[in-house]
Amino acid sequence: MAETNTNPQTLWWAVARSEEVTNAKPINVDLGDQPVVLWRDADGVARALEDRCPHRRAPLSLGCVLGNGMIQCGYHGWTYEGETGHLKDIPNLKSTQKFPPLYRAKSYAVAESGGFVRISENPAATQPAVIAAALPLSGTEQVSLTHSEFLNALYDDPALVIAIRGVRFTPYLATELIEANGRLVMERNCQWAGPRWPAPFIPEFPASLLISTEPETGESKLIVRDADFKELLRVILAPVPGSRGVTQVRWRAKLASHRPGIMAKVMGTGAPFEILSAVDGAALRVLRPSVSVHAEALRQGIIDRRTASSQAA
Numbered sequence: 001m002a003e004t005n006t007n008p009q010t011l012w013w014a015v016a017r018s019e020e021v022t023n024a025k026p027i028n029v030d031l032g033d034q035p036v037v038l039w040r041d042a043d044g045v046a047r048a049l050e051d052r053c054p055h056r057r058a059p060l061s062l063g064c065v066l067g068n069g070m071i072q073c074g075y076h077g078w079t080y081e082g083e084t085g086h087l088k089d090i091p092n093l094k095s096t097q098k099f100p101p102l103y104r105a106k107s108y109a110v111a112e113s114g115g116f117v118r119i120s121e122n123p124a125a126t127q128p129a130v131i132a133a134a135l136p137l138s139g140t141e142q143v144s145l146t147h148s149e150f151l152n153a154l155y156d157d158p159a160l161v162i163a164i165r166g167v168r169f170t171p172y173l174a175t176e177l178i179e180a181n182g183r184l185v186m187e188r189n190c191q192w193a194g195p196r197w198p199a200p201f202i203p204e205f206p207a208s209l210l211i212s213t214e215p216e217t218g219e220s221k222l223i224v225r226d227a228d229f230k231e232l233l234r235v236i237l238a239p240v241p242g243s244r245g246v247t248q249v250r251w252r253a254k255l256a257s258h259r260p261g262i263m264a265k266v267m268g269t270g271a272p273f274e275i276l277s278a279v280d281g282a283a284l285r286v287l288r289p290s291v292s293v294h295a296e297a298l299r300q301g302i303i304d305r306r307t308a309s310s311q312a313a
């Protein structure tokens with residue numbers, strides 16, 4: 001889970017991209033140290049249960065999705081319904097026998113929009129804001145950093161954790177990290193990647209990277225803009241804390257179809273966005289915290305105010 005002092009049970013975590021969840025084969029994801037199995041039922045609705053069979057704890061993700069949309073454990077064939085986790089069938093049970101109702105897999109609330117499948121541990125959690133269109137480019141990476149380490153690296157030196165084709169991140173900020181509408185927002189000046197242009201000491205920046213982060217989940221919107229504030233690339237980045245200190249990062253992106261200037265066109269000559277799963281440990285070790293110095297206090301301030309207002313309501 002995120003190291004921030006918050007209530008993780010009320011949060012919605014983007015634990016998969018929509019296309020990763022099918023009715024052909026269940027998949028396993030982590031939410032902190034909790035294994036979760038995801039699949040689609042017969043109506044195409046994404047379902048999420050704890051990835052442990054209540055019988056003998058076998059991972060349900062090793063089982064299969066039946067034609068009726070329920071998930072069947074691969075060990076002894078017990079079958080569970082996705083919305084509630086109720087046990088629905090035990091193979092070879094005589095019609096006169098009944099199974100004890102205590103067998104029930106832990107279920108998660110599921111919401112899907114914008115090309116992400118989000119889950120919450122709280123079945124009564126308020127549904128997350130709907131993001132209409134899924135951005136067309138997407139990927140998933142496992143990054144060997146904790147959730148907060150990943151976000152702090154993104155703030156202090158994005159080049160350690162992401163790559164944007166044709167763009168070089170500079171140490172110079174257009175705006176410090178501030179709170180804006182309940183999010184953490186900053187903008188970093190960028191240059192085009194290239195051996196000669198512009199010279200690194202010229203304080204002219206043809207592009208910038210805007211980062212806007214939801215303080216509790218770390219889900220972030222990244223926008224690359226040119227000097228005329230024209231959007232060149234938009235990315236939704238969804239880091240989820242995994243087990244053993246690893247962070248699973250899912251992303252979706254869209255490259256603007258019209259990008260004036262030769263260098264902006266370079267962004268479209270290959271994959272425009274990448275998560276760097278292999279973090280340069282030596283560079284990370286000598287990275288001085290800069291922007292991130294203020295991040296935790298800002299984040300906690302927003303969360304404390306949210307908590308106070310929800311308790312007052």
Ligand code: FES
Binds near residue numbers: 055056057073075076
């Ligand atoms: S462990 Fe799942 S049915 Fe036995």
